Amino acid sequence: MIDTAEAAFAAVQNWLDMRYEPAGDFRVRAVADGGPVWRAVVGRPGTHLGEFCARVDKVTGVVEVGFVPQIGPSARDGYMRMMRTTVVPELRRLGFTGSGRRFTLQIPKHSGTLVFQQSQGNTWMGVKFTADVSVASSPGWTARLGSISHHGCDHWWSVWAGFPSDEVAADLITAIRDHAVPLIKGERNPPGIPTAGSDVASFGQRLRDAVSHCLHRRSRSGPDHDKSPNW
Known part of the structure; x- marks a missing residue:
């Protein structure tokens, strides 16, 4: 007879340790009363609540994966x-x-x-x-x-x-x-867009300065005296 939540917890955990190797890969996260059975949620360490469900019959103590009576809120x-x-x-x-x-x-x-x-x-x-x-x-x-x-x-x-x-x-x-x-809010770099290093930023600034200087020379010399090389 599995008549307490603690006993149901232990029964499902023992079943998990025997079924899945190595032991400890899956842990019982919570149990709840499901009428003729105890419901159990099972998950790996670090999961948030669980990954699948199991049930343990209150009379026989038999543990099974999945189906549980639909009792209470969904x-x-x-x-x-x-x-x-x-x-x-x-x-x-x-x-x-x-x-x-x-x-x-x-x-x-x-x-x-x-x-x-x-x-x-x-x-x-x-x-x-x-x-x-x-x-x-x-x-x-x-x-x-x-x-x-x-x-x-x-x-x-x-x-x-x-x-x-x-x-x-x-x-x-x-x-x-x-x-x-x-x-x-832009307080962190968006996913997939790397942060530019100082050398990249420096190169970008030098390139912008060079283009600005070229355009300034062209504006002063006029079209007839443009000797700027091809870029």
Whole structure:
């Protein structure tokens, strides 16, 4: 009989250690009551909540991947609640306007947008989502939020039915506040555009000075006395 969340946690973790090698690759992140079974969310260390679900039968103790009874709020319900109560208020505090999927941060010279999108493979049990960050300037750019906040990886966040989303919301807000906003404001170099070194900048300035000097000579000598070489 698996009659406590702690026992369910231990049962699923033992099953993971036996099924996946080396042990420790997957860890139980959370468990929740699912009627005749305990629900469990499983993920690798460093993931935000989890990557897949398992269930453990309360009577037999048998652990299986995937299917769980659809009891209580769905993952989409949890996602919408997280956005409404935690993420959107923080976006407002950071200066974003908008609603739904699209939010805009207006600064003096240009604007940046944050557009949320969900995976086409979402189910009642799990919702995976990410966001695109873009800036309408010259040159403009677009990048995936996960790629600028999680070491270049195309990171997707997950919300699971019946499980808390505080950790997911905190990591998402950190990605927006500490990575997306500074890029939109121009406080960091945009993705894919390297910062010019001092030697490059010096060469560029010398080239501009040479062109300016040439044009100045031509304007003083007039068209009949232009002896400037071909460039």
